[in-house]
Amino acid sequence: MTESEPALRIGTPAGRGTLLAAILASGAVFLDSTVINVALPRLGAELGATVADLQWTVNGYLLMLAAFVLLGGALGDRFGRRRVFLLGVVWFAVASVLCGLAQGTGELIAARVLQGAGGALLTPGSLSVLQASFHPDDRGRAIGVWAGLSGVSTALGPFLGGWLIDALSWRWIFFINLPLAVAVVFAALRWVPESRDVDVARTGRRRFDMTGAALGALGLGGITYALIDAPARGVRSLPVLLSVLVGVVAAAGFVWLERRRGEAAMLPTGLFSSRLFSALNVFTVVVYAALGGFTFFLAVYLQNVVGWSALRTGLATVPMTVLLLIGSSRAGALSARIGPRLPLTVGPVIAAVGLLLLRGVRPGASYWTDVLPGVVLFGIGLTLVVAPLTASVLAAVSDRFAGVASGFNNAASRAGGLLAVAALPLLVGLSGTGYEQKADLTHAYRGALAWCAGLLLGGALLAAVLVRRPTREAPGAQPCPSLPAATPPDR
Template structure:
């Protein structure tokens, strides 16, 4: 084993280079997460995609990212965080280029699956590099800078993506990752020190293997549920394909629980974590909130372009207030979180020729203000609900839970509101589906608020 590199200081060239690599890499993932919804109408028309094609364009990425993000973090701990981080960057970039070159919907969806795997290798590493590389006195500054600068990339995503879609093509939202990845690789090779978890390396030598079975079973369970929900409108709820998908999902989920129980604390997801009622409740709350957020952004971006008649750039700008409020909002949660659902209904009556300032901004701003009261303290609460040694896996699972919420919402809502085929291109059909979807999203948020009010309590102050 090489000698550990000296701890980095943030005011040195190596410190700034390491921070830049982590920020740019995270920015690529966040950019594609926020901007793909804005591109859906254009790429759908260009590729002749159905509603199911649009759903898989979003969900293919979310599925593999949610299923493998915990495994990606474990690979970095054992084989080297910089090595796995660089592998994730290259993988994500190659998949992005394949997305941009797609000539058919199935090609694009397959590339999005691959992109999610790259994101699962990259996302845990971008933060763990800072945690393991910087001197303790500078670690908080580095992580704070990463959080703020990554947030800026998230905020700029819809604006930059909308401009690229209008000025060039939807394909450029994926090609943009290529020059960013070149900068990340150069910075990482030049400045980022290698690090690994020596405990993980020792357990590997003792024959304790990765929980690959758990990761694959989790992915199969999610894929089965998603396929059944997406395919049901076209084939029917009683079709053999849908029935097989449901059975496969149930069997995979049961086997996943059995495998994780058997592995104990070496599992990808130690089941002992759910002995904490607070941890369990907060993750249910996470799924509900992010399901509403994912469903809202999926329908809202398509509706503003195909019914209201806005450009991709205008649509991106319409979503900007929510992101900005999340960046600068106060990290305090309280009774205001219960008001997210009703405020979301302000956007239900937006129609053709709508005024941004009078009809769109108030609803978007109120939605963002409500989320601000929830998102910031949620991660801290999840981490506080488990022992410190499980902080990494608890944070990773909560991140995966948020992806699963969006995944299930995008899969289920079109079925629930009757949007099928190319209905997203028909004004009347899309309007009815959009208004129904917002009712479902508001309901999910109100259920989450009720669960939080009843089951989440302030822990007793320790002496």
């Protein structure tokens, strides 16, 4: 329930302005998620970064998004969706400027953590503002426009970022967020109506879980720290063992707290009574771990070993995103006809074949014959996965939990990437400044892609054994998390 019935129409100035604000804000978050990997070699060389520093540059951002995206949406329901959305936009912009001004890896990592926190406020807000503001007759079309144009920003991210890095500096991939934020703030203040959940605002009933979010972040953070720090300190060192202990205890505390709070929890554990919902989220972690590990290693390898520019590296994976944008709706329609089991089984196998082809890329490689075939196969495989996965997650739970279910699935996808970036360098023996040594990086790259292919095959096996056709259709108008998408809290 909101303060008044939503009345915006898509053809009015207010409707177009609200759409503009939501698209530009989510576009900035999506752009930063795709372009950072392209910048890693340059910022690493300039700041004297180690492999661990590069890992934290990616993971500090992902950690905050994964841990707090559900909380960000719930805060909007309680205190006002436009208000929290604007807070997230300003927060994200300030943190982006701090990233661009960083003079050392410690400053950059701290700023990336802050940037992720801002993203966790604005990402769910951009979609919930549309859902709460537009007339029901226009809501589906508005969300479709938002998803499509936000996806375009994902496709343009590597190209724009690569150009900025080559023409100016890696710092400009962060500075570019400032004019975008100014435009969003102007549009939001002028056209976006305020809305909130009236029941929550009137009764003060808690719909957000600060303790649960903090425990979730601490659990992920402790395990991530242990995985990243282990190559330098040793797996039996006291800091690593303490980090594991903290992570495990915090994760256990999170589960205990959410079970105790029941449906008032940030993540009602009753959702996991659905075997399909549980299996699909494990599948999500596995598949997105492969995606996160692959993109992390490919961008560094193409620049530091193959010798490509940042722009050429950014363009290398654009076909994958284009395939996702063009093919996801068709894959969703196919899944609706035949069920999700076959797409979720075949898709990861095709993607794994693509990664095995990309293991053979060497210095002097041709993009058209050596890189493009693997990228296309990976993109086809991922396209078969994303829409069926999202629809099945939503159909696995009752309608009233659709928001929290899709939000958790979004967080699961980010957690998969977070854990892969943390664990793969340890598994393939890459540490220190080894990413600057061609022989060391080549060995690590091939090993990492083999691990990612193995994860995809494991996901295919999981889908073949545990995924079945949902007993009902998913509620409409939900984007798929792989674009990546924002997901609203349960209302």
